[in-house]
Structure formats: C-alpha cells, structure tokens
Amino acid sequence: MNPQPIDRYAETLARETRDSVSASAAITTEKRVDILARDFPDPDGLRRLAGQIKQHTLEHLDDYLAKAVRALRDNGVVVHFAADAEEARKLILGLLSERGVRRVVKSKSMATEEIHLNDHLAAHGIDCVETDLGEFIVQIDGDTPSHIVRPIIHKNRREIARSFEAHGLGDYDDDPETITRRARIHLRSKYMESDAGITGGNFISAESGRVVLVTNEGNARFSMAPNRLHLALIGIEKIVPRDRDLAVFLNLLARSATAQQLTVYTQFINGPRASTQPSGPEEMHVVLLDNGRSRVLATDCREILRCIRCGACQNVCPVYRQASGHAYRAVYGGPVGAVLSPLLAGERFSDLADLPKASTLCGACREVCPVDIPIPDLLLRLRARAKEEGVRTPASIPMAPFATLATSPALWRTAMTASRAMNHLPTAALPVKPLREWLKLRTLPEWRGGEFRKWMKKRKQS
Numbered sequence: 001m002n003p004q005p006i007d008r009y010a011e012t013l014a015r016e017t018r019d020s021v022s023a024s025a026a027i028t029t030e031k032r033v034d035i036l037a038r039d040f041p042d043p044d045g046l047r048r049l050a051g052q053i054k055q056h057t058l059e060h061l062d063d064y065l066a067k068a069v070r071a072l073r074d075n076g077v078v079v080h081f082a083a084d085a086e087e088a089r090k091l092i093l094g095l096l097s098e099r100g101v102r103r104v105v106k107s108k109s110m111a112t113e114e115i116h117l118n119d120h121l122a123a124h125g126i127d128c129v130e131t132d133l134g135e136f137i138v139q140i141d142g143d144t145p146s147h148i149v150r151p152i153i154h155k156n157r158r159e160i161a162r163s164f165e166a167h168g169l170g171d172y173d174d175d176p177e178t179i180t181r182r183a184r185i186h187l188r189s190k191y192m193e194s195d196a197g198i199t200g201g202n203f204i205s206a207e208s209g210r211v212v213l214v215t216n217e218g219n220a221r222f223s224m225a226p227n228r229l230h231l232a233l234i235g236i237e238k239i240v241p242r243d244r245d246l247a248v249f250l251n252l253l254a255r256s257a258t259a260q261q262l263t264v265y266t267q268f269i270n271g272p273r274a275s276t277q278p279s280g281p282e283e284m285h286v287v288l289l290d291n292g293r294s295r296v297l298a299t300d301c302r303e304i305l306r307c308i309r310c311g312a313c314q315n316v317c318p319v320y321r322q323a324s325g326h327a328y329r330a331v332y333g334g335p336v337g338a339v340l341s342p343l344l345a346g347e348r349f350s351d352l353a354d355l356p357k358a359s360t361l362c363g364a365c366r367e368v369c370p371v372d373i374p375i376p377d378l379l380l381r382l383r384a385r386a387k388e389e390g391v392r393t394p395a396s397i398p399m400a401p402f403a404t405l406a407t408s409p410a411l412w413r414t415a416m417t418a419s420r421a422m423n424h425l426p427t428a429a430l431p432v433k434p435l436r437e438w439l440k441l442r443t444l445p446e447w448r449g450g451e452f453r454k455w456m457k458k459r460k461q462s
C-alpha cells in the first residue's frame with residue numbers, strides 16, 4: 001500500500017495513469033447524469049428515498065439483522081458472524097480446510113479486499129483465483145484495486161497486454177476483445193478445477209433472506225455453479241428491509257456505477273441448490289462481517305454505512321481524478337474512502353486522519369450519491385474529530401502557524417504591520433528558492449498589511 005500523503009502521491013503519479021483515471025471517471029459521470037435524467041422524472045427524489053430506506057435500516061439494524069439471519073437460516077443457509085478481519089479470515093479458512101478445499105474461485109468483493117482474504121488463503125496453501133476481469137488483472141500484476149467498481153481504472157490496455165504477455169497468456173496484443181477472450185479461456189478451466197466459490201453480496205433482504213449479487217461478467221454464477229460450497233462474505237450494513245426495496249437500489253446502483261439500466265447479471269440467491277436444480281452448491285454459508293461497522297454506527301458519521309459501493313463519488317471527485325484510488329492508502333478510495341477508511345481504522349484513526357482533508361468540499365459527491373450521503377458534512381466532522389484528538393497531519397503542519405496567527409488578534413495585527421518589511425526585501429534575499437525564481441519574472445503589488453482594518457475603523461466612525 002502506498003505510504004505517502006495524497007498530495008505527494010498525486011505528484012508522483014505517471015501522466016498516463018492520471019489520464020486513464022481521469023478520462024474513465026469523467027465519461028462515466030456524464031453517462032450517469034444522462035441515463036438518470038432520461039429514465040426517471042425525479043432522480044433526486046429516488047436518491048432521497050433510497051437514503052431514507054438505508055437510514056431507517058441502520059437505525060434498526062439489530063432488528064433487521066435478526067430478521068435476516070432467521071430468513072437466511074429458513075432458506076438453508078448457515079450464518080456466521082465475524083467481529084473483525086482476523087475472525088473472518090479464520091472462519092473462512094476453517095470452513096475451507098474442513099472440507100479439504102485447495103482451489104477457490106472468487107468473484108469481486110470489497111469485503112474480501114478489506115480483510116485481505118486472498119493473501120491469507122495463499123499463505124495457507126489455498127489457491128484463490130479472482131474471476132472478475134479487472135480483479136484478475138490486479139491479481140496477476142500483484143497490484144491492488146484503485147476503484148470500487150473498476151479495479152483497473154488506473155491501467156490502460158497497453159499495460160494489460162504487456163502483463164498478459166508476461167504471465168504467459170499470449171503474445172502482446174492490446175485489442176480489448178483479444179484480452180477478454182484470453183482471460184475467459186484461462187478462467188474457464190479455473191472454474192472447472194475449483195473446489196469452492198467465494199463471493200460478496202450487494203444486498204440481503206431481511207424479509208426473504210435472499211442474497212443479491214450483481215456482476216457484468218456472470219462470474220459470480222460461474223463461481224457457484226460447478227462447486228459444492230458457496231461462501232459469501234457480506235458487511236452487516238448490506239441489509240435492506242424488504243424485497244420490494246431492492247427495486248429502488250438495483251435501479252440506482254446500475255445507473256450510478258456504470259450508467260446501465262440494469263447490471264447484466266443480477267442474481268437472487270435463495271440458499272443452497274434445491275433438489276430440483278441440476279447444479280449449484282449443496283452448502284451455502286454467509287459470513288456477516290462487522291469489522292468496525294458497529295463502531296461507525298455509534299458515531300456521528302453513521303450515514304456512510306448507507307453506501308452501496310457504486311463508485312459514483314469517486315468518478316466525480318476532482319481529487320480522486322488527479323490522485324487515483326491508491327493515493328488513499330486503504331481499500332476504499334475517493335470521497336467514500338476519505339470518510340469510511342479512517343472510521344474503520346478504529347484505534348488507527350490518526351494514521352488516516354489526513355484523508356478527510358483531501359477534498360475541495362465542492363459537494364459533487366453528495367449530488368451524485370444514490371443514497372444521498374452528506375459526504376462533505378461527514379468530512380468536516382472527521383476534520384473536527386482529528387483536531388479534537390490533537391492529530392497532526394501533513395496538511396496541518398503549514399496550517400498550524402497560520403492558525404496561531406489567525407486566532408490571536410494582537411499577533412495578527414503585529415504580523416500584518418511587520419510584514420510590510422517584505423516590501424523592502426531584495427528578491428535575492430528570499431529564503432525559498434522557488435519563490436526567488438518565480439519573482440525574477442514577476443513584480444508583486446506592494447504589501448499593505450493592516451490597511452483593511454484601518455479602512456474598516458474609519459468607515460465605522462463616519
């Protein structure tokens with residue numbers, strides 16, 4: 001994971017990478033606006049409704065969790081709870097090991113990224129192959145996803161073609177269709193050789209216990225079909241109260257994430273394979289992951305748990321477009337990550353407390369969020385928390401002297417008047433080299449520190 005603060009990371013980002021991220025994010029943002037305006041008379045009303053449903057669910061999460069667990073069990077699903085990443089990893093490894101599983105196929109899941117499941121399984125001799133094309137490319141490159149929906153937004157097809165060549169998946173060919181066909185052939189054999197399928201879950205209906213999974217490649221279906229065992233790792237916030245609520249979320253998710261009317265494969269999983277079904281897992285386990293979510297629920301930033309992981313806030317964010325997802329030093333990048341990552345970090349909050357400062361507070365993330373999360377407000381709350389806890393971030397270092405000046409009127413007045421001395425300073429005597437260079441070609445207006453106060457005082461007297 002990149003260890004640098006966002007601004008420094010962004011400075012070192014290759015032009016090609018920045019262009020890939022920026023162009024792709026901009027196109028999706030435009031298409032999202034078009035499709036929502038075309039398909040719904042009041043898209044904002046729909047966003048507000050989705051936000052209210054999610055907020056209601058969060059406020060009664062204990063009830064809906066209990067209801068969802070009952071419904072899942074009635075459907076024949078074995079339900080487990082994992083308090084944190086370590087417990088989730090141990091639980092999943094245990095389930096796989098007990099059944100002698102050595103090869104796993106996995107569909108895209110941010111929850112599994114969050115607990116670093118692949119590395120853990122690999123360390124215990126279990127081969128876990130990513131089957132989403134983007135995630136597969138990330139995996140063979142030893143990289144990490146840089147976008148919630150488009151894990152390889154930071155790569156272009158030439159880089160992917162080079163990577164395929166290096167990993168024995170054919171000679172260099174950057175034709176996207178060829179790349180896709182090669183991945184498809186490679187992955188087909190992996191599905192057939194696998195012993196278990198692991199997925200995430202986009203939603204769970206508390207009413208029916210249905211687990212809803214959306215993919216555009218059908219890889220989640222393939223991961224389940226040939227296997228006896230299906231494991232789904234799902235965050236506890238993914239619950240919705242009723243089946244009918246899914247209509248609201250599925251309509252918004254597809255349009256917000258990829259500007260589609262509906263994600264190509266939308267699966268409603270009712271439990272393990274029924275006796276009348278020709279294929280599918282005989283065993284289904286759902287692991288409900290907390291990993292800091294209950295703690296977030298107890299904060300004044302709980303609205304972030306409404307998130308349905310569409311990535312629209314990442315696409316629209318001017319900071320994300322320049323810096324890319326890797327700049328955020330955590331699994332979740334962009335505005336959602338700037339809020340969620342420090343909160344999920346718990347005691348390590350201070351390590352990521354600079355993320356909420358990586359925002360212009362332009363409000364675009366709130367405008368696009370399909371569940372109406374007030375992201376700018378949450379960023380401000382987290383900035384305030386960092387201040388209260390005395391966390392010094394790289395961004396606070398240049399601000400600290402300014403804060404001392406700006407909060408002491410006497411000091412401010414003295415500084416304003418004293419700084420007039422700068423008018424008599426020869427450029428060559430300036431201590432900062434870039435400033436010296438800059439001033440060789442420019443003439444600054446005369447510094448008139450303190451004049452405004454005098455003018456204001458006079459104005460009040462007249």
Ligand code: SF4
Pocket residue numbers: 148256306307308309310311312313314336365368369370371372373
């Ligand atoms: S915060 Fe909103 S816009 Fe961002 S990923 Fe989550 S649901 Fe999408």
